[in-house]
Amino acid sequence: MLLCGPGVAAEPNYDESRVPAYTLPDPLVCQDGTRVTNARMWERRRRPELLWLFEEQVYGRAPTRPPGMWWEVVSEDRQALNGRATRKEVTIWLRGDRGGPTLELLLYLPNGPRGRVPVFLGLNFMGNHTVHPDPGIRIPTKWVPADRAGTVVDHRATAAGRGSMASRWPVERLLERGYGLATAYCGDLEPDFPEGWKLGVRAALSPAGTNTVFAPEAWGAIAAWAWGLSRAMDYLETDPRVDARKVALIGHSRLGKTALWAGARDPRFALVVANESGEGGAALARRRFGERTADLNRRFPHWFCGNFKRYNDREDDLPVDAHQLIALMAPRPVYVGSAAEDLWADPRGEFLAAREAGVVYRLYGREGVGVETQPPLHQPVGQFIGYHIRAGRHELTAWDWEQYMNFADRHLRRP
Ligand code: GCU
Numbered sequence: 001m002l003l004c005g006p007g008v009a010a011e012p013n014y015d016e017s018r019v020p021a022y023t024l025p026d027p028l029v030c031q032d033g034t035r036v037t038n039a040r041m042w043e044r045r046r047r048p049e050l051l052w053l054f055e056e057q058v059y060g061r062a063p064t065r066p067p068g069m070w071w072e073v074v075s076e077d078r079q080a081l082n083g084r085a086t087r088k089e090v091t092i093w094l095r096g097d098r099g100g101p102t103l104e105l106l107l108y109l110p111n112g113p114r115g116r117v118p119v120f121l122g123l124n125f126m127g128n129h130t131v132h133p134d135p136g137i138r139i140p141t142k143w144v145p146a147d148r149a150g151t152v153v154d155h156r157a158t159a160a161g162r163g164s165m166a167s168r169w170p171v172e173r174l175l176e177r178g179y180g181l182a183t184a185y186c187g188d189l190e191p192d193f194p195e196g197w198k199l200g201v202r203a204a205l206s207p208a209g210t211n212t213v214f215a216p217e218a219w220g221a222i223a224a225w226a227w228g229l230s231r232a233m234d235y236l237e238t239d240p241r242v243d244a245r246k247v248a249l250i251g252h253s254r255l256g257k258t259a260l261w262a263g264a265r266d267p268r269f270a271l272v273v274a275n276e277s278g279e280g281g282a283a284l285a286r287r288r289f290g291e292r293t294a295d296l297n298r299r300f301p302h303w304f305c306g307n308f309k310r311y312n313d314r315e316d317d318l319p320v321d322a323h324q325l326i327a328l329m330a331p332r333p334v335y336v337g338s339a340a341e342d343l344w345a346d347p348r349g350e351f352l353a354a355r356e357a358g359v360v361y362r363l364y365g366r367e368g369v370g371v372e373t374q375p376p377l378h379q380p381v382g383q384f385i386g387y388h389i390r391a392g393r394h395e396l397t398a399w400d401w402e403q404y405m406n407f408a409d410r411h412l413r414r415p
Pocket of ligand 1: 279
């Protein structure tokens with residue numbers, strides 16, 4: 001089983017009996033020792049403090065919405081997918097003028113229901129054309145990562161890649177269940193390699209451009225991707241067929257980390273799903289199992305902010321941990337999904353973080369995962385904090401999606 005990639009210094013620990021004891025920071029105790037006793041105190045004091053700590057020490061600070069940002073619907077087909085859906089493509093100019101990088105948002109909206117529909121929004125890894133074989137989807141012209149199947153030539157996408165990631169995006173099933181899908185390629189915001197920022201929003205929005213020297217608390221790639229999800233939301237709020245109060249964020253793996261951070265920062269997202277987001281996402285950093293902070297920083301130095309590098313092999317010094325990230329969603333519903341063979345992401349650490357976030361939901365009289373111990377395979381748990389672990393490897397599967405849609409049905413389909 002290949003769970004850990006190259007460039008990792010220490011051997012990862014996969015032995016539960018070798019996880020040293022650790023103490024988690026209390027979501028309900030402020031940095032000055034004050035105890036949070038109600039939702040108002042959480043919202044006024046502790047939540048902003050935690051958000052600030054995550055920003056400063058982990059993901060880095062992103063700018064606000066650029067003034068004068070604008071978009072254009074560049075294609076619309078009301079008879080897409082054999083008449084089942086309306087497909088739209090929207091170009092969002094991210095710099096506030098007609099130059100600079102754009103986010104190309106792809107939308108499928110079900111033709112069945114009238115009026116506004118709830119929508120799942122998530123970034124994709126390889127380009128919008130990979131989510132469905134639909135020949136009407138435009139092929140990205142930007143840098144894309146090489147793929148094993150050889151559909152990418154010199155980091156440019158080709159038509160051969162159409163639908164290559166379709167197993168992760170059950171478009172027809174979403175439409176059948178009354179959901180729309182909105183997705184965009186993460187590389188529109190920043191291509192995923194250490195120098196990729198020069199081609200993305202982190203350079204475009206900085207006065208120094210590609211000469212920018214980042215401050216230790218400045219945004220990393222995950223923050224840039226998360227920022228882009230908020231820009232997609234800016235558009236969704238204006239789409240006449242989208243119920244913007246019912247937008248569920250979803251992300252897998254590094255994009256699951258991104259979904260959590262985007263959901264934490266932007267309360268417009270009604271629900272957040274983090275599929276196998278692992279270290280730097282839903283998994284507790286203090287638990288020494290699978291990937292560690294140092295692994296993230298060595299292999300993906302561009303993902304997190306400069307300050308985060310201080311915590312290599314020193315996770316206990318981090319002022320925050322993953323349970324507090326999940327708690328930043330409160331009182332909104334959030335779902336953490338794990339896979340049994342995905343030990344690198346520490347499924348148990350993901351469950352424990354989800355469970356420990358529950359104290360904040362309780363301030364609102366809401367129940368979190370509702371169980372003490374990690375449930376068996378394929379038995380989803382949780383009221384406002386959903387959790388499951390399924391058999392198999394690191395992937396976003398149709399079964400995962402069914403659970404996420406069931407969860408969304410419970411929370412977003414009420415009148
Ligand atoms: C690597 C990385 C993980 C990440 C994953 C992914 O395995 O170490 O932190 O979640 O890639 O994004 O698939």
